[in-house]
Amino acid sequence: MSAELDRPGQRRATMREVAALAGVSIKTVSRVVNDEPGVREGVRQRVEDAVERLHYRQHRGASDLRRTGRRTGAIGILVQDIANEFSSALLRALEDEARQLDLTLLAASLDEDPARERALVEEMVARRVDGLVLMPASPRQDYLGQELRAGLPLVFVDRPPRGVEADSVCVDNVAGSRLAVEHLAAKGHRRIAFLGDLDEIHTARERQEGWRTALLAAGLPVDPALSVTGLREARDAEVALTRLLSADAPPTAVLAGRNVLSVGALRAVRRLRAEDPRAALPDVVGFDDFELADLLDPPLTAVHQDVGAMARLATRMLADRMVGDRSPARHVVLQPLLHVRER
C-alpha cells in the first residue's frame, strides 16, 4: 500500500515525471516499463516504485508512433449490424481469433450504407489499424485499391470484393438456396416463394438466383410473383408473406433470404394460424440459422453458415497479410448446411 501522490488536474503521469521521481532518465524508465534488460535491480525497483506511486500507464499511441514499423495492435471490423445475430456471432468469433494474436477490435455497423462504409474505412485507416475485416455495404469497393497498395491488410467476409483484388471468405449462397429448395421440393412443394433483401446486396441476389436455378433444376416453374425482394426488416417480410398467402395461387412453402426475414415469415404464419386454425400453413426455410431455431413454432429449417470457420479463415488471411504476404488474393467459399427441423 504505497502512498499515492495526489496529482492536480487530470493529466496522466508521463515517463518524464516517473523519471524525475525515480531520479533516472526517461530512457531508463522506458527500459523498465518495457521490461528490457540492462537495468540494475536497485534502479529497476526505484522506477517501479515511482510508476506505482504516480500510477503511470504507458501511452500506447506515443509508443506506437515511435516504434519503427510498430503495429497498433488493433484491427477494424465493419459488419452490417452488430445487433444482428449473424453479425454479432461473426464479431465474437473474430474477437476470439484476434485475441490469440493480441489484437484489439474496433467495431462498427454499416447498416447497408455505402457512405458509412467509406467513412468508417477512412477512420480505420486514419487510426492505422493493423488490418481490416469488411462485410461491405457498397456495390463496389474500387476505392480500396489505394489502401491495399498502401499495404492495408484487408479481408472481405460474407460478401466478395468488387472492383478490387482482396482476400475473401464467403458462403456459397446459391448452394444454400439450392439446399433449401431441394428440401422443400422433396417434401412435395411446387410453389415455393422467396423473400429477399435489397437487390443491391450481393448475397441477397445470389440467394434469389439460387432459389431460381434450383426451382428450374427441380423441374418446377419459376413464378416471378412468388419472389418478393427489397425487404429490410421482419415486418416487411411478414407483410409480404401475408399478402402472398392471401393471393389467388398462394405458395405452400417459402424461403426467407435472411434471418430477420425468417422471423417475419414465421410471424405471418403464426398470424394465419391464429386467424384460421385449419388453414394450410406454408413450410418455412430460412437463410441464416438461429441459436434458438429448435424452439421456434412453427419450426424453422435453416441454412447454416459456419461462422467460426469464417472467422478463423479470415483471421488467418489477415494475419498472413499483416506479416507482408503479397501473394494474389485468395477467395474461400464455404459450403453451407441445411439444418432440418420438423414439427
Place this chain on the structure above:
Amino acid sequence: MSAELDRPGQRRATMREVAALAGVSIKTVSRVVNDEPGVREGVRQRVEDAVERLHYRQHRGASDLRRTGRRTGAIGILVQDIANEFSSALLRALEDEARQLDLTLLAASLDEDPARERALVEEMVARRVDGLVLMPASPRQDYLGQELRAGLPLVFVDRPPRGVEADSVCVDNVAGSRLAVEHLAAKGHRRIAFLGDLDEIHTARERQEGWRTALLAAGLPVDPALSVTGLREARDAEVALTRLLSADAPPTAVLAGRNVLSVGALRAVRRLRAEDPRAALPDVVGFDDFELADLLDPPLTAVHQDVGAMARLATRMLADRMVGDRSPARHVVLQPLLHVRER
C-alpha cells in the same frame, strides 16, 4: 534482422512528403488537411493535389498526441459476451449513441473473467480511450479508483460498481424477479423454481433474492431445493430443470435468471413434452427478453429491460464526465417490464 528489411515501400505518405511535393511547409499541409483558414486558394489546391497523388491519410495517433486536450475519439465498451443477445443489443445501442458524439468503439468480451477485465481495462487506459463503459466481471473494482482519479470517464452498465464510486445504469433486478413471481403466483402457481447464473454475479444474486422475497410476499414457501444456481449455459439450465421436474415435488413454474438459461429451460420443457405428451408442463418466465420470444414454443413470458434507455443514459453520463463533470457519482436504476406471452 533481414526480416524487417524485406518490406520496402509500404510506408504511407507523411505530411512531410506531401509538403515536399506541393512545395510548401508541413504546417501548411496541416492547415489544409484540417481545413483551417489562412491558406490561399492556389496553395490549398496544390496541397490537395499532392494529398491526392500520394494518397495521404492523416495519422490520427500522431495528431491526437500533439493536439491539446488530447481526445482520442474512441471509447471502450467491455461487455460479457458480444454474441449474447443482451450484450450485443446494448453494444449496438451504445454504438448509435456514440456515433452522434463522433466516437469509435473499442469492444471486447469479458466472459465473466475478472482477470480479463483487469487486462482489458489496462489496455483501454493504455490506448487512452476517452471513456469506458463497463459491464464488470469482477466482484469488486477497487482498482479502478486510480483510473477515476486520473480522470477516466467511466460508467458501469447492468451491474453496479463495488469498491469504487462511479456512475452506473442498472436495472432493478429484484423488481424484475418480483414481476415474474407475482405473475406466476397470480396464475395459481405455488411451487416456482429459480434457475440462476454464478452466485458471484451481482445481477444473478439480485434476481435470486427477488425471487425469494417475492415468494415470501406472496405468502408462498421458499423451498431451497427449487433454487439452482451456478448455471452458465443453456445446457446447464436444461439439465437442472429436467432434474427438478423429475423430482418428488416438482415445480409447476420456473423463473430462468438469464437469457441463455431461459433457452435451456424451454428445451427441458420441450423434452418433457416430447417424452410424455400428457405431462403437466411448467410455465417458464425468463429474465432478459428475446427478439424472437413471441415465436417460441412454449411461449416465453420475459422480464424486459430497456436496452436503448440504458445506452442513452450511460452515454449521457459518460459525455458529462468527458467534459470534466466531477460531481458525485450518479446511479440510475431502470424499472423492467414483464412481457407476458401466453399459449
Place this chain on the structure above:
DNA sequence: ATGGGGTTTGACAACGTTGTCGATCTGCAG
C-alpha cells in the same frame, strides 16, 4: 516611394515515447 494593416506562410518546439550511440561505471585480470 513609404507605411500600415491584414493575410499567408514557415521555423521551431512540443506531444510521449523509443532507437542509437556514446559516456560512465563495475569488476576483475594482469
Place this chain on the structure above:
DNA sequence: CTGCAGATCGACAACGTTGTCAAACCCCAT
C-alpha cells in the same frame, strides 16, 4: 595500480503531427 570488457545509463534525435509566433507578403492609402 592499470587496463579493459561488459554492464549500465543517459543525451539526443526521431516518429507524425499541431500550437506558437515571427517573418514575409499583399494591398492600398498616403
